[in-house]
Amino acid sequence: MFDVNKIRKDFPILERKIWGDKQLIYLDNAATTQKPKIVIDAIVQYYETYNANIHRGVHKLAEEATAAYENVREKVKKYVSCDSNSEIVFTRNTTESINLLAYSLGESFSEGDEILLTEMEHHSNIVPWYLLRNRKKVNIKFAPITDQYELDYEKLEKLITKKTKVISITHKSNVLGTVNDIKKIAKLAKTNGSILIVDAAQSAPHMKIDFSDLGCDFLAFSSHKMCGPTGVGLLVGKKELFEKMSPFLGGGEMIRKVTFEDFTTNDVPWKFEAGTPNIADVIAFGVALDYIQKIGLDSIYKHEIELTQYALTKLRKFDFLKIYAPADVNKHAGIITFANPVVHPHDIATIVDQEGIAIRAGHHCAQPLMKKLGVSATSRASLYFYNTKDEIDVFIGALQKAFDYFELGACKELKEKVGERISK
Amino acid sequence: MIQMKEKHQSRSLPQLDELYKEIILEHYRKPCGREPLDKVDFCAEGMNPLCGDEVKLSLQLKDNKISKVHIEGHGCSISVASGSILADMLKGKTIDEAKNISNCLKNIMHDKETDSKIDLGDLEALEGVKKFPVRIKCALLPWTTFEEALIGHEHVEIS
Structure with a gap:
Protein backbone atom coordinates (compact mmCIF):
# COMPACT_ATOMS: atom_id res chain seq x y z
CA MET A 1 0.00 0.00 0.00
CA ASN A 29 13.92 16.08 -8.42
CA ALA A 30 14.84 16.09 -12.09
CA ALA A 31 18.17 17.62 -11.00
CA THR A 32 18.73 15.13 -8.21
CA THR A 33 16.49 13.30 -5.76
CA GLN A 34 16.81 13.08 -2.00
CA LYS A 35 18.18 9.94 -0.34
CA PRO A 36 16.43 7.64 2.12
CA LYS A 37 18.27 6.90 5.36
CA ILE A 38 18.96 3.28 4.39
CA VAL A 39 21.00 4.49 1.41
CA ILE A 40 22.98 6.91 3.55
CA ASP A 41 23.49 4.15 6.15
CA ALA A 42 24.80 1.75 3.49
CA ILE A 43 27.65 4.15 2.71
CA VAL A 44 28.56 4.46 6.39
CA GLN A 45 28.31 0.70 6.89
CA TYR A 46 30.67 0.04 3.99
CA TYR A 47 33.33 2.41 5.28
CA GLU A 48 32.93 1.26 8.89
CA THR A 49 32.91 -2.47 8.33
CA TYR A 50 34.23 -3.75 4.98
CA ASN A 51 36.06 -0.96 3.12
CA ALA A 52 38.60 -2.54 0.74
CA ASN A 53 39.67 -2.29 -2.86
CA ILE A 54 37.81 -4.75 -5.03
CA HIS A 55 38.69 -7.56 -7.45
CA ARG A 56 42.36 -8.04 -6.54
CA GLY A 57 42.57 -8.54 -2.81
CA VAL A 58 42.52 -12.03 -1.33
CA HIS A 59 41.60 -10.96 2.16
CA LYS A 60 38.14 -11.16 3.72
CA LEU A 61 37.31 -7.45 3.39
CA ALA A 62 38.22 -7.43 -0.31
CA GLU A 63 36.07 -10.48 -0.86
CA GLU A 64 33.08 -8.89 0.87
CA ALA A 65 33.47 -5.56 -0.94
CA THR A 66 33.87 -7.26 -4.32
CA ALA A 67 30.81 -9.42 -3.76
CA ALA A 68 28.70 -6.41 -2.68
CA TYR A 69 29.86 -4.34 -5.67
CA GLU A 70 29.30 -7.08 -8.24
CA ASN A 71 25.95 -7.92 -6.69
CA VAL A 72 24.70 -4.45 -7.66
CA ARG A 73 25.37 -5.29 -11.30
CA GLU A 74 22.89 -8.14 -10.95
CA LYS A 75 20.37 -5.80 -9.29
CA VAL A 76 20.66 -3.34 -12.17
CA LYS A 77 20.21 -6.16 -14.68
CA LYS A 78 16.96 -7.13 -12.97
CA TYR A 79 15.82 -3.50 -12.64
CA VAL A 80 16.04 -2.91 -16.40
CA SER A 81 15.12 -6.51 -17.38
CA CYS A 82 18.36 -7.33 -19.17
CA ASP A 83 18.73 -10.60 -21.01
CA SER A 84 21.91 -12.67 -20.98
CA ASN A 85 23.27 -10.85 -24.04
CA SER A 86 23.53 -7.57 -22.15
CA GLU A 87 26.01 -6.10 -19.74
CA ILE A 88 26.18 -3.30 -17.17
CA VAL A 89 29.09 -0.88 -16.94
CA PHE A 90 29.42 1.43 -13.94
CA THR A 91 30.41 5.00 -14.79
CA ARG A 92 30.24 8.26 -12.84
CA ASN A 93 26.94 9.50 -14.30
CA THR A 94 24.77 9.52 -17.42
CA THR A 95 27.05 12.15 -18.95
CA GLU A 96 30.08 9.88 -18.62
CA SER A 97 28.11 6.93 -20.02
CA ILE A 98 27.31 8.92 -23.16
CA ASN A 99 30.87 10.24 -23.43
CA LEU A 100 32.11 6.66 -23.22
CA LEU A 101 29.84 5.69 -26.10
CA ALA A 102 30.65 8.72 -28.24
CA TYR A 103 34.36 8.08 -27.75
CA SER A 104 34.51 4.31 -28.01
CA LEU A 105 31.88 3.75 -30.69
CA GLY A 106 33.17 6.81 -32.51
CA GLU A 107 36.64 5.31 -32.91
CA SER A 108 35.34 3.25 -35.84
CA PHE A 109 33.44 6.13 -37.52
CA SER A 110 34.76 8.16 -40.41
CA GLU A 111 34.19 11.50 -42.11
CA GLY A 112 30.63 11.95 -43.30
CA ASP A 113 29.10 9.41 -40.96
CA GLU A 114 25.99 10.75 -39.28
CA ILE A 115 24.78 11.01 -35.70
CA LEU A 116 21.07 11.68 -35.26
CA LEU A 117 19.96 13.46 -32.10
CA THR A 118 16.75 15.34 -31.27
CA GLU A 119 16.00 18.96 -30.41
CA MET A 120 15.03 17.99 -26.87
CA GLU A 121 18.41 16.61 -25.77
CA HIS A 122 20.29 17.60 -22.62
CA HIS A 123 23.78 19.02 -23.25
CA SER A 124 25.13 15.65 -22.10
CA ASN A 125 23.71 14.05 -25.22
CA ILE A 126 24.92 16.82 -27.54
CA VAL A 127 28.40 17.90 -26.50
CA PRO A 128 30.02 14.40 -26.51
CA TRP A 129 28.94 14.12 -30.16
CA TYR A 130 30.33 17.59 -30.96
CA LEU A 131 33.64 16.38 -29.47
CA LEU A 132 33.47 13.34 -31.73
CA ARG A 133 32.79 15.64 -34.67
CA ASN A 134 36.02 17.49 -33.90
CA ARG A 135 37.92 14.21 -34.05
CA LYS A 136 36.16 12.33 -36.83
CA LYS A 137 34.32 14.97 -38.90
CA VAL A 138 30.98 13.21 -38.48
CA ASN A 139 27.78 15.14 -39.24
CA ILE A 140 25.25 15.78 -36.50
CA LYS A 141 21.55 16.14 -37.20
CA PHE A 142 18.68 17.06 -34.92
CA ALA A 143 15.20 15.59 -35.30
CA PRO A 144 12.71 18.39 -34.61
CA ILE A 145 9.93 18.60 -32.05
CA THR A 146 6.33 19.49 -32.90
CA ASP A 147 4.42 22.48 -31.55
CA GLN A 148 2.84 19.99 -29.13
CA TYR A 149 6.28 19.47 -27.55
CA GLU A 150 6.59 15.94 -28.86
CA LEU A 151 9.10 14.37 -31.15
CA ASP A 152 8.25 14.66 -34.85
CA TYR A 153 8.59 10.96 -35.74
CA GLU A 154 7.93 11.50 -39.45
CA LYS A 155 10.71 14.03 -39.75
CA LEU A 156 12.98 11.87 -37.63
CA GLU A 157 12.45 8.96 -40.01
CA LYS A 158 13.35 11.16 -42.98
CA LEU A 159 16.61 12.20 -41.34
CA ILE A 160 17.81 8.59 -41.11
CA THR A 161 20.14 7.75 -43.98
CA LYS A 162 22.51 4.95 -44.87
CA LYS A 163 25.22 7.00 -43.15
CA THR A 164 23.39 7.19 -39.82
CA LYS A 165 25.69 5.30 -37.47
CA VAL A 166 24.03 6.32 -34.23
CA ILE A 167 20.63 7.55 -33.13
CA SER A 168 20.95 8.93 -29.61
CA ILE A 169 17.79 10.13 -27.95
CA THR A 170 16.37 10.95 -24.56
CA HIS A 171 13.70 8.62 -23.18
CA LYS A 172 12.12 11.45 -21.20
CA SER A 173 12.97 15.11 -21.73
CA ASN A 174 14.32 16.88 -18.63
CA VAL A 175 12.57 20.08 -19.71
CA LEU A 176 9.30 19.05 -21.40
CA GLY A 177 8.85 15.78 -19.54
CA THR A 178 7.89 14.26 -22.88
CA VAL A 179 8.36 10.49 -22.99
CA ASN A 180 9.52 9.36 -26.40
CA ASP A 181 8.39 6.19 -28.14
CA ILE A 182 11.66 4.29 -28.09
CA LYS A 183 10.20 1.06 -29.51
CA LYS A 184 9.08 2.92 -32.61
CA ILE A 185 12.55 4.44 -33.12
CA ALA A 186 14.21 1.10 -32.35
CA LYS A 187 12.42 -0.46 -35.32
CA LEU A 188 13.69 2.30 -37.61
CA ALA A 189 17.21 1.99 -36.21
CA LYS A 190 17.25 -1.77 -36.59
CA THR A 191 16.00 -1.67 -40.20
CA ASN A 192 18.68 0.87 -41.01
CA GLY A 193 21.48 -0.84 -39.08
CA SER A 194 22.00 2.19 -36.79
CA ILE A 195 22.97 1.89 -33.15
CA LEU A 196 20.28 3.24 -30.83
CA ILE A 197 21.34 4.92 -27.57
CA VAL A 198 18.74 5.95 -25.00
CA ASP A 199 19.35 8.56 -22.31
CA ALA A 200 17.13 7.22 -19.52
CA ALA A 201 18.30 9.62 -16.79
CA GLN A 202 14.77 11.03 -16.39
CA SER A 203 12.81 7.83 -17.06
CA ALA A 204 14.59 5.10 -15.10
CA PRO A 205 13.72 6.68 -11.70
CA HIS A 206 10.02 6.94 -12.50
CA MET A 207 8.83 4.15 -14.78
CA LYS A 208 9.43 0.51 -15.59
CA ILE A 209 12.22 0.05 -18.09
CA ASP A 210 12.55 -3.16 -20.06
CA PHE A 211 15.83 -2.99 -21.93
CA SER A 212 15.11 -6.00 -24.15
CA ASP A 213 11.58 -4.86 -24.94
CA LEU A 214 12.62 -1.27 -25.78
CA GLY A 215 14.91 -2.68 -28.45
CA CYS A 216 17.71 -0.14 -28.01
CA ASP A 217 21.41 -1.02 -28.00
CA PHE A 218 22.49 1.13 -25.07
CA LEU A 219 20.74 2.73 -22.13
CA ALA A 220 22.31 5.30 -19.81
CA PHE A 221 21.10 6.61 -16.44
CA SER A 222 22.28 7.96 -13.08
CA SER A 223 22.02 6.70 -9.51
CA HIS A 224 21.55 10.14 -7.95
CA LYS A 225 18.28 10.81 -9.76
CA MET A 226 16.75 7.69 -8.19
CA CYS A 227 17.47 7.89 -4.45
CA GLY A 228 21.06 6.73 -4.86
CA PRO A 229 24.31 8.62 -4.21
CA THR A 230 25.99 10.94 -6.72
CA GLY A 231 29.00 9.62 -8.60
CA VAL A 232 27.43 6.45 -9.99
CA GLY A 233 26.25 6.20 -13.58
CA LEU A 234 24.95 3.19 -15.42
CA LEU A 235 25.54 2.06 -18.94
CA VAL A 236 23.49 -0.91 -20.07
CA GLY A 237 24.44 -2.30 -23.45
CA LYS A 238 24.57 -5.27 -25.74
CA LYS A 239 27.57 -7.41 -24.88
CA GLU A 240 28.44 -8.01 -28.50
CA LEU A 241 28.75 -4.26 -29.16
CA PHE A 242 30.72 -3.64 -25.95
CA GLU A 243 33.16 -6.36 -27.03
CA LYS A 244 33.79 -4.73 -30.40
CA MET A 245 34.28 -1.24 -28.96
CA SER A 246 37.63 0.38 -28.16
CA PRO A 247 38.30 0.97 -24.47
CA PHE A 248 37.49 4.42 -23.10
CA LEU A 249 39.83 5.12 -20.17
CA GLY A 250 43.06 3.19 -19.62
CA GLY A 251 44.52 2.00 -16.34
CA GLY A 252 44.12 -0.69 -13.74
CA GLU A 253 41.25 -3.17 -13.87
CA MET A 254 40.50 -2.61 -17.58
CA ILE A 255 43.57 -4.64 -18.63
CA ARG A 256 44.32 -8.33 -18.89
CA LYS A 257 48.06 -8.02 -19.48
CA VAL A 258 50.48 -5.11 -19.73
CA THR A 259 54.05 -5.39 -21.07
CA PHE A 260 56.74 -2.85 -21.91
CA GLU A 261 55.36 -2.93 -25.43
CA ASP A 262 51.57 -3.06 -25.20
CA PHE A 263 48.45 -4.19 -23.31
CA THR A 264 45.44 -6.41 -23.80
CA THR A 265 42.00 -5.55 -22.43
CA ASN A 266 39.95 -7.22 -19.74
CA ASP A 267 36.53 -8.74 -20.45
CA VAL A 268 33.37 -6.66 -20.62
CA PRO A 269 32.20 -4.94 -18.40
CA TRP A 270 35.55 -4.43 -16.57
CA LYS A 271 37.17 -3.38 -19.85
CA PHE A 272 35.29 -0.09 -19.38
CA GLU A 273 35.92 0.35 -15.65
CA ALA A 274 39.47 1.66 -15.40
CA GLY A 275 40.83 2.43 -11.94
CA THR A 276 39.28 1.93 -8.52
CA PRO A 277 35.55 2.51 -8.95
CA ASN A 278 33.16 4.31 -6.62
CA ILE A 279 32.66 1.19 -4.51
CA ALA A 280 30.73 2.64 -1.57
CA ASP A 281 28.28 4.56 -3.73
CA VAL A 282 27.68 1.66 -6.13
CA ILE A 283 26.81 -0.52 -3.14
CA ALA A 284 24.51 2.17 -1.74
CA PHE A 285 22.89 2.50 -5.16
CA GLY A 286 21.99 -1.17 -4.93
CA VAL A 287 20.13 -0.35 -1.72
CA ALA A 288 18.33 2.51 -3.51
CA LEU A 289 17.21 0.13 -6.26
CA ASP A 290 15.81 -2.29 -3.68
CA TYR A 291 14.06 0.60 -1.94
CA ILE A 292 12.41 1.91 -5.13
CA GLN A 293 11.29 -1.57 -6.09
CA LYS A 294 9.83 -2.14 -2.65
CA ILE A 295 7.67 0.95 -3.10
CA MET B 1 17.29 58.67 -12.32
CA ILE B 2 13.93 56.96 -12.53
CA GLN B 3 11.03 58.90 -11.04
CA MET B 4 9.47 56.87 -8.28
CA LYS B 5 5.81 56.10 -8.56
CA GLU B 6 3.58 56.05 -5.53
CA LYS B 7 4.17 53.02 -3.38
CA HIS B 8 1.69 50.55 -4.78
CA GLN B 9 3.00 47.07 -4.09
CA SER B 10 1.59 44.55 -1.75
CA ARG B 11 4.79 43.61 0.00
CA SER B 12 3.84 40.30 1.53
CA LEU B 13 7.41 38.99 1.64
CA PRO B 14 9.33 41.59 3.65
CA GLN B 15 12.61 39.64 3.53
CA LEU B 16 12.66 40.15 -0.23
CA ASP B 17 12.24 43.89 -0.05
CA GLU B 18 15.96 44.39 0.29
CA LEU B 19 16.57 42.52 -2.93
CA TYR B 20 13.69 43.87 -4.95
CA LYS B 21 13.74 47.53 -4.02
CA GLU B 22 11.10 49.63 -5.73
CA ILE B 23 13.80 51.36 -7.82
CA ILE B 24 14.98 47.97 -9.11
CA LEU B 25 11.49 46.96 -10.15
CA GLU B 26 10.94 50.32 -11.84
CA HIS B 27 14.14 49.95 -13.86
CA TYR B 28 13.11 46.38 -14.73
CA ARG B 29 9.71 47.50 -15.97
CA LYS B 30 10.99 50.45 -17.98
CA PRO B 31 14.67 49.91 -18.68
CA CYS B 32 16.82 52.81 -19.89
CA GLY B 33 19.20 52.60 -22.82
CA ARG B 34 17.00 50.72 -25.26
CA GLU B 35 17.47 53.20 -28.13
CA PRO B 36 19.89 51.84 -30.76
CA LEU B 37 22.93 54.03 -31.49
CA ASP B 38 23.74 55.63 -34.83
CA LYS B 39 27.47 55.19 -34.20
CA VAL B 40 29.15 52.60 -31.96
CA ASP B 41 32.64 53.16 -30.53
CA PHE B 42 32.86 50.24 -28.13
CA CYS B 43 30.70 47.20 -27.78
CA ALA B 44 30.70 43.81 -26.10
CA GLU B 45 28.39 40.90 -25.51
CA GLY B 46 28.24 39.25 -22.14
CA MET B 47 26.51 36.17 -20.95
CA ASN B 48 26.05 34.22 -17.80
CA PRO B 49 26.34 30.62 -18.98
CA LEU B 50 24.85 29.46 -15.71
CA CYS B 51 21.42 30.86 -16.46
CA GLY B 52 21.54 32.01 -20.07
CA ASP B 53 21.25 35.73 -19.30
CA GLU B 54 22.60 37.75 -22.18
CA VAL B 55 23.48 41.38 -22.58
CA LYS B 56 24.78 43.37 -25.52
CA LEU B 57 26.26 46.73 -24.66
CA SER B 58 27.26 49.53 -27.07
CA LEU B 59 28.86 52.86 -26.20
CA GLN B 60 29.23 56.07 -28.13
CA LEU B 61 31.90 58.62 -27.14
CA LYS B 62 32.03 62.35 -27.67
CA ASP B 63 34.74 64.70 -26.37
CA ASN B 64 36.24 61.89 -24.27
CA LYS B 65 32.96 61.31 -22.53
CA ILE B 66 30.37 58.56 -22.89
CA SER B 67 27.60 60.27 -24.81
CA LYS B 68 25.21 57.39 -25.40
CA VAL B 69 24.71 53.86 -24.11
CA HIS B 70 22.65 51.15 -25.74
CA ILE B 71 21.89 47.95 -23.90
CA GLU B 72 19.84 44.96 -25.02
CA GLY B 73 19.41 41.32 -24.13
CA HIS B 74 17.39 39.36 -21.67
CA GLY B 75 17.70 38.47 -18.05
CA CYS B 76 16.16 38.58 -14.63
CA SER B 77 14.98 41.74 -12.90
CA ILE B 78 18.34 42.22 -11.16
CA SER B 79 20.40 41.95 -14.33
CA VAL B 80 18.02 44.09 -16.42
CA ALA B 81 17.75 46.75 -13.70
CA SER B 82 21.51 46.83 -13.26
CA GLY B 83 21.93 47.33 -17.01
CA SER B 84 19.30 50.05 -17.03
CA ILE B 85 21.03 51.89 -14.18
CA LEU B 86 24.32 51.53 -16.05
CA ALA B 87 22.84 53.10 -19.20
CA ASP B 88 21.35 55.91 -17.16
CA MET B 89 24.42 56.62 -15.03
CA LEU B 90 27.26 56.39 -17.49
CA LYS B 91 25.95 59.03 -19.87
CA GLY B 92 28.18 62.09 -19.62
CA LYS B 93 30.87 60.31 -17.59
CA THR B 94 34.49 60.02 -18.65
CA ILE B 95 35.85 56.49 -19.08
CA ASP B 96 37.75 56.80 -15.80
CA GLU B 97 34.69 57.99 -13.91
CA ALA B 98 32.70 55.10 -15.37
CA LYS B 99 35.38 52.60 -14.40
CA ASN B 100 35.38 53.92 -10.85
CA ILE B 101 31.65 53.40 -10.56
CA SER B 102 32.00 49.88 -11.91
CA ASN B 103 34.77 49.06 -9.43
CA CYS B 104 32.77 50.53 -6.64
CA LEU B 105 29.78 48.30 -7.40
CA LYS B 106 32.00 45.23 -7.55
CA ASN B 107 33.52 46.11 -4.18
CA ILE B 108 30.08 46.53 -2.64
CA MET B 109 28.98 43.12 -3.98
CA HIS B 110 32.07 41.42 -2.64
CA ASP B 111 31.87 43.24 0.68
CA LYS B 112 35.10 45.18 0.17
CA GLU B 113 35.83 48.78 1.07
CA THR B 114 34.63 51.39 -1.38
CA ASP B 115 35.44 54.97 -2.23
CA SER B 116 32.75 56.83 -0.30
CA LYS B 117 33.11 59.94 -2.51
CA ILE B 118 31.56 58.22 -5.50
CA ASP B 119 27.89 59.01 -6.00
CA LEU B 120 26.22 55.69 -6.68
CA GLY B 121 22.74 57.04 -7.36
CA ASP B 122 20.23 54.25 -8.11
CA LEU B 123 23.02 51.68 -7.82
CA GLU B 124 22.68 51.89 -4.07
CA ALA B 125 19.44 49.97 -4.50
CA LEU B 126 21.47 46.96 -5.65
CA GLU B 127 23.21 46.63 -2.29
CA GLY B 128 20.58 44.17 -1.08
CA VAL B 129 21.70 41.70 -3.75
CA LYS B 130 24.80 40.76 -1.76
CA LYS B 131 22.60 38.95 0.73
CA PHE B 132 21.60 36.61 -2.13
CA PRO B 133 25.03 35.35 -3.27
CA VAL B 134 23.72 33.42 -6.27
CA ARG B 135 22.29 36.64 -7.68
CA ILE B 136 25.48 38.74 -7.49
CA LYS B 137 26.46 37.60 -10.98
CA CYS B 138 23.14 38.90 -12.27
CA ALA B 139 23.87 42.37 -10.86
CA LEU B 140 27.43 42.47 -12.18
CA LEU B 141 26.84 41.10 -15.69
CA PRO B 142 26.19 44.47 -17.41
CA TRP B 143 29.21 46.03 -15.65
CA THR B 144 31.57 43.17 -16.51
CA THR B 145 30.37 43.50 -20.07
CA PHE B 146 31.01 47.25 -19.95
CA GLU B 147 34.59 46.67 -18.80
CA GLU B 148 35.12 44.12 -21.55
CA ALA B 149 33.78 46.60 -24.11
CA LEU B 150 36.47 49.03 -23.01
CA ILE B 151 39.29 46.60 -23.50
CA GLY B 152 37.87 45.72 -26.87
CA HIS B 153 36.75 42.22 -26.14
CA GLU B 154 33.73 41.30 -28.13
CA HIS B 155 32.52 38.52 -25.94
CA VAL B 156 32.77 37.78 -22.27
CA GLU B 157 31.59 34.91 -20.14
CA ILE B 158 31.54 35.32 -16.41
CA SER B 159 32.12 32.27 -14.34
Missing part, protein backbone atom coordinates in the same frame (compact mmCIF):
# COMPACT_ATOMS: atom_id res chain seq x y z
CA PHE A 2 1.45 3.34 -1.11
CA ASP A 3 1.47 5.70 1.87
CA VAL A 4 3.25 8.94 1.10
CA ASN A 5 3.37 10.09 4.71
CA LYS A 6 5.02 6.87 5.76
CA ILE A 7 7.47 7.08 2.84
CA ARG A 8 8.46 10.64 3.76
CA LYS A 9 9.71 9.41 7.13
CA ASP A 10 12.40 7.44 5.29
CA PHE A 11 14.02 10.70 4.12
CA PRO A 12 15.72 12.64 6.93
CA ILE A 13 16.17 15.76 4.78
CA LEU A 14 12.42 16.18 4.36
CA GLU A 15 12.33 17.27 8.02
CA ARG A 16 14.61 20.19 7.18
CA LYS A 17 13.48 23.74 7.83
CA ILE A 18 14.67 26.53 5.53
CA TRP A 19 15.08 30.21 6.46
CA GLY A 20 14.16 29.55 10.05
CA ASP A 21 10.72 28.00 10.10
CA LYS A 22 9.88 27.14 6.49
CA GLN A 23 9.41 23.44 5.86
CA LEU A 24 11.56 22.29 2.92
CA ILE A 25 9.50 21.55 -0.16
CA TYR A 26 11.78 19.86 -2.63
CA LEU A 27 10.58 20.15 -6.22
CA ASP A 28 13.92 19.84 -8.02
CA GLY A 296 6.90 -0.24 -6.60
CA LEU A 297 7.35 1.57 -9.91
CA ASP A 298 3.65 1.22 -10.73
CA SER A 299 2.69 3.01 -7.52
CA ILE A 300 5.39 5.64 -8.09
CA TYR A 301 4.18 6.33 -11.61
CA LYS A 302 0.53 6.48 -10.53
CA HIS A 303 1.30 8.89 -7.68
CA GLU A 304 3.34 11.16 -9.94
CA ILE A 305 0.62 11.30 -12.62
CA GLU A 306 -1.95 12.21 -9.99
CA LEU A 307 0.28 14.88 -8.49
CA THR A 308 1.20 16.34 -11.89
CA GLN A 309 -2.48 16.51 -12.85
CA TYR A 310 -3.25 18.25 -9.57
CA ALA A 311 -0.44 20.79 -10.05
CA LEU A 312 -1.41 21.48 -13.66
CA THR A 313 -5.02 22.19 -12.77
CA LYS A 314 -3.86 24.77 -10.24
CA LEU A 315 -1.15 26.26 -12.47
CA ARG A 316 -3.55 26.77 -15.37
CA LYS A 317 -5.42 29.28 -13.20
CA PHE A 318 -2.50 31.63 -13.84
CA ASP A 319 -3.70 32.38 -17.35
CA PHE A 320 -0.55 34.33 -18.23
CA LEU A 321 1.69 31.28 -17.71
CA LYS A 322 2.85 29.25 -20.64
CA ILE A 323 3.35 25.58 -19.79
CA TYR A 324 5.78 23.71 -22.01
CA ALA A 325 4.43 20.17 -22.04
CA PRO A 326 2.40 17.76 -24.16
CA ALA A 327 -1.35 18.04 -23.55
CA ASP A 328 -1.59 14.47 -22.26
CA VAL A 329 -0.33 14.37 -18.68
CA ASN A 330 0.66 10.72 -19.12
CA LYS A 331 3.33 11.91 -21.50
CA HIS A 332 5.09 14.23 -19.08
CA ALA A 333 4.34 13.03 -15.57
CA GLY A 334 6.55 14.55 -12.91
CA ILE A 335 7.98 17.46 -14.87
CA ILE A 336 6.28 20.83 -15.23
CA THR A 337 8.15 23.60 -17.02
CA PHE A 338 6.66 27.05 -17.37
CA ALA A 339 7.47 30.66 -18.13
CA ASN A 340 5.93 34.04 -18.66
CA PRO A 341 7.58 36.97 -20.37
CA VAL A 342 7.42 39.34 -17.41
CA VAL A 343 8.64 37.65 -14.26
CA HIS A 344 11.98 36.01 -14.98
CA PRO A 345 12.44 32.40 -13.77
CA HIS A 346 15.34 33.50 -11.55
CA ASP A 347 13.13 35.94 -9.76
CA ILE A 348 10.44 33.31 -9.33
CA ALA A 349 13.00 30.82 -7.96
CA THR A 350 14.37 33.37 -5.48
CA ILE A 351 10.90 34.29 -4.26
CA VAL A 352 9.63 30.72 -3.80
CA ASP A 353 12.96 29.82 -2.15
CA GLN A 354 12.04 32.31 0.57
CA GLU A 355 9.12 29.98 1.30
CA GLY A 356 11.44 26.96 1.55
CA ILE A 357 10.58 25.69 -1.94
CA ALA A 358 13.33 24.37 -4.21
CA ILE A 359 12.59 24.61 -7.93
CA ARG A 360 14.88 25.02 -10.91
CA ALA A 361 15.27 28.16 -13.01
CA GLY A 362 17.40 28.54 -16.09
CA HIS A 363 18.11 26.65 -19.27
CA HIS A 364 18.21 23.21 -17.64
CA CYS A 365 21.33 22.27 -19.62
CA ALA A 366 19.28 22.33 -22.80
CA GLN A 367 20.17 25.64 -24.46
CA PRO A 368 19.32 24.48 -28.02
CA LEU A 369 15.83 23.45 -26.82
CA MET A 370 15.39 26.82 -25.06
CA LYS A 371 16.23 28.52 -28.35
CA LYS A 372 13.65 26.37 -30.13
CA LEU A 373 11.06 27.28 -27.49
CA GLY A 374 11.97 30.94 -27.94
CA VAL A 375 12.87 31.56 -24.30
CA SER A 376 16.18 32.09 -22.55
CA ALA A 377 15.10 30.44 -19.34
CA THR A 378 12.13 28.66 -17.78
CA SER A 379 11.04 27.55 -14.32
CA ARG A 380 10.74 23.85 -13.65
CA ALA A 381 9.04 21.98 -10.85
CA SER A 382 9.90 18.29 -10.89
CA LEU A 383 8.27 15.76 -8.62
CA TYR A 384 9.05 12.44 -7.03
CA PHE A 385 7.07 9.88 -5.09
CA TYR A 386 7.62 11.64 -1.75
CA ASN A 387 5.94 14.86 -2.85
CA THR A 388 2.39 15.62 -1.72
CA LYS A 389 -0.65 17.64 -2.76
CA ASP A 390 -0.12 19.81 0.31
CA GLU A 391 3.31 20.73 -0.99
CA ILE A 392 1.81 21.62 -4.36
CA ASP A 393 -0.67 23.89 -2.57
CA VAL A 394 2.15 25.73 -0.77
CA PHE A 395 4.07 25.99 -4.05
CA ILE A 396 1.06 27.49 -5.86
CA GLY A 397 0.62 29.95 -2.99
CA ALA A 398 4.27 30.97 -3.24
CA LEU A 399 3.95 31.44 -7.00
CA GLN A 400 0.94 33.66 -6.40
CA LYS A 401 3.11 35.73 -4.06
CA ALA A 402 5.83 35.97 -6.72
CA PHE A 403 3.36 37.20 -9.32
CA ASP A 404 1.76 39.60 -6.85
CA TYR A 405 5.21 40.90 -6.03
CA PHE A 406 5.77 41.74 -9.67
CA GLU A 407 2.15 42.87 -9.93
CA LEU A 408 1.41 40.33 -12.60
CA GLY A 409 -2.29 39.88 -12.78
CA ALA A 410 -2.92 43.25 -11.15
CA CYS A 411 -1.19 45.68 -13.45
CA LYS A 412 -3.11 46.21 -16.69
CA GLU A 413 -0.11 47.40 -18.64
CA LEU A 414 1.90 44.28 -17.82
CA LYS A 415 -1.00 41.96 -18.50
CA GLU A 416 -1.36 43.43 -21.96
CA LYS A 417 2.35 43.00 -22.53
CA VAL A 418 2.10 39.36 -21.53
CA GLY A 419 -0.89 38.71 -23.74
CA GLU A 420 0.85 40.33 -26.66
CA ARG A 421 4.06 38.34 -26.22
CA ILE A 422 2.33 34.99 -25.62
CA SER A 423 0.23 35.38 -28.75
CA LYS A 424 3.47 35.78 -30.71
